[in-house]
Amino acid sequence: MDKIFIRELALRCIIGIYPEERREKQDIVINVEMHVDLRKAGRSDDLNDTVDYKSIKKAILKLVENSGFQLIESLAEKIADIALANEKVQQVVVTIDKPGALRFAKASAVEITRKRS
């Protein structure tokens, strides 16, 4: 299947289970892989025939800015919901890295895959 990506969207939000994590925003890095049939758009050269990754990014920004989840799993689930709200998206893979989470590690991360049912 064809894919559209949003790569390494670096944002800041309140996220975490410990009280000290809920005082200051932390860095997170989001990757979104959307499975979309791109043949029509490739022929028509028309944005209406595909998924506008800019509008998806804007919706993610709005969600993250106002969020305060405990788990990166919860944030990943909501981002998957945003992508699947566009009926052209058949499947979405969301990864979230939390670079500040673990001492001596580059990041902790989750990856989820959700399909249109």
Ligand SMILES: Nc1nc2c(c(=O)[nH]1)N=C([C@H](O)[C@@H](O)CO)CN2
């Ligand atoms: N599976 C997860 N484990 C943990 C999470 C999480 O979001 N998912 N979060 C934490 C803390 O908030 C961590 O980021 C700070 O150590 C711990 N485990």
